[in-house]
Amino acid sequence: MTGRRTPAIEVRVPAKVNLELRVGPVRDDGFHALSTVYHAVDIVDDVTVRRADDWGIEVTGPYADRVPADDTNLAYRAARLLASDRGVDDPVHIEIAKTIPVAGGMAGGSADAAATLVGCDALWGLDTPRPDLERLAARLGSDVPFLLTGGTALGSGRGEQVVPVLTQGTFHWVFALHHGGLSTKDVYAELDRLRADEPVADPEPGQDVMAALRAGDVEQLASALHNDLEDAACSLEPHLRTTMATGLEQGALAAIVSGSGPTVAFLARDNTAALDLMVGLSAEAVADEVVHGRGPVGGAHVTSDPGLRSTR
Numbered sequence: 001m002t003g004r005r006t007p008a009i010e011v012r013v014p015a016k017v018n019l020e021l022r023v024g025p026v027r028d029d030g031f032h033a034l035s036t037v038y039h040a041v042d043i044v045d046d047v048t049v050r051r052a053d054d055w056g057i058e059v060t061g062p063y064a065d066r067v068p069a070d071d072t073n074l075a076y077r078a079a080r081l082l083a084s085d086r087g088v089d090d091p092v093h094i095e096i097a098k099t100i101p102v103a104g105g106m107a108g109g110s111a112d113a114a115a116t117l118v119g120c121d122a123l124w125g126l127d128t129p130r131p132d133l134e135r136l137a138a139r140l141g142s143d144v145p146f147l148l149t150g151g152t153a154l155g156s157g158r159g160e161q162v163v164p165v166l167t168q169g170t171f172h173w174v175f176a177l178h179h180g181g182l183s184t185k186d187v188y189a190e191l192d193r194l195r196a197d198e199p200v201a202d203p204e205p206g207q208d209v210m211a212a213l214r215a216g217d218v219e220q221l222a223s224a225l226h227n228d229l230e231d232a233a234c235s236l237e238p239h240l241r242t243t244m245a246t247g248l249e250q251g252a253l254a255a256i257v258s259g260s261g262p263t264v265a266f267l268a269r270d271n272t273a274a275l276d277l278m279v280g281l282s283a284e285a286v287a288d289e290v291v292h293g294r295g296p297v298g299g300a301h302v303t304s305d306p307g308l309r310s311t312r
């Protein structure tokens with residue numbers, strides 16, 4: 001131990017669920033045109049960046065063994081991208097304390113990338129203009145800009161263009177996790193296969209989700225939830241249908257596949273109903289793990305002062 005004090009920044013970042021996900025045609029760049037309503041929930045990763053002699057990354061928490069701790073990690077790529085874009089030569093060590101499910105359709109990797117952009121920006125004292133940070137975020141992945149913003153937001157383009165939307169109140173969710181994971185790319189490809197013979201319209205945001213959010217009406221929201229990737233995720237993992245049906249039998253107001261799955265999100269009437277649902281789902285053993293989440297919550301934000309922190 002040297003006792004040397006090393007500046008470090010800790011950033012907390014949420015997971016997301018898509019309240020509405022409408023997938024349009026494949027664009028010239030290979031991505032699908034999207035219209036989506038993102039919603040950030042309080043299942044979080046904590047990402048700490050600190051100055052180091054060399055670039056490095058470490059992942060801790062229950063899912064650490066499923067996340068690459070090397071230069072393919074999206075958080076590592078985020079740090080290197082910001083450094084090269086801003087002309088910084090100041091290596092960092094990144095530590096991710098992970099509780100967001102991996103390959104679960106909750107944007108865990110994207111969340112870590114957004115947190116790392118925010119953390120490195122603060123550590124290096126860059127004060128990067130927000131539009132520039134959002135542009136870098138979009139280069140890392142379609143979901144990354146939303147994790148900078150958080151809350152509830154309308155996403156368009158390939159999902160990277162994000163505008164906050166007005167909401168009232170807090171919504172209670174129960175997430176049924178399936179540890180097998182699904183590849184986002186495979187789920188989009190399965191959707192294309194399933195609707196190969198149908199005309200695919202440009203995606204338009206529906207009004208029902210927005211109206212429910214404005215009113216803070218949980219029942220209205222329950223009947224408005226929609227995910228075009230749901231059939232594709234269930235086609236690849238048919239047991240998700242059983243999980244969804246079980247949650248509805250146990251009192252959930254609605255069930256939806258989260259993003260590209262295989263996490264299933266259940267909307268509960270309130271906190272008590274969410275806890276009851278967790279007990280019911282656990283007893284039926286239809287998922288590997290059952291987690292409570294509340295939304296909306298803010299996007300990636302610094303939780304420790306950008307001051308000095310002991311390495312000991």
Ligand SMILES: C[C@](O)(CO)[C@H](O)COP(=O)(O)OP(=O)(O)OC[C@H]1O[C@@H](n2ccc(N)nc2=O)[C@H](O)[C@@H]1O
Pocket residue numbers: 018021030031032033034036105107110140141142143144157158159184185186188259260
């Ligand atoms: C399913 C969602 O999570 C919904 O928010 C996102 O659309 C996925 O966002 P993401 O994980 O950040 O995805 P990216 O890293 O940008 O892309 C991963 C892969 O997903 C597919 N992809 C993603 C976004 C999009 N609009 N069209 C696509 O077809 C592509 O095959 C792409 O190679």
Ligand SMILES: Nc1ncnc2c1ncn2[C@@H]1O[C@H](COP(=O)(O)OP(=O)(O)OP(=O)(O)O)[C@@H](O)[C@H]1O
Pocket residue numbers: 066067068072073074075096101102103104105106107108109110112113143181182184259260261
């Ligand atoms: N920081 C990271 N956290 C999690 N996975 C990462 C990370 N960096 C790279 N990966 C890789 O990316 C894959 C997808 O992980 P992620 O948890 O982001 O999926 P996801 O939540 O389904 O994504 P999305 O909802 O954005 O489509 C993982 O299987 C893992 O190999």
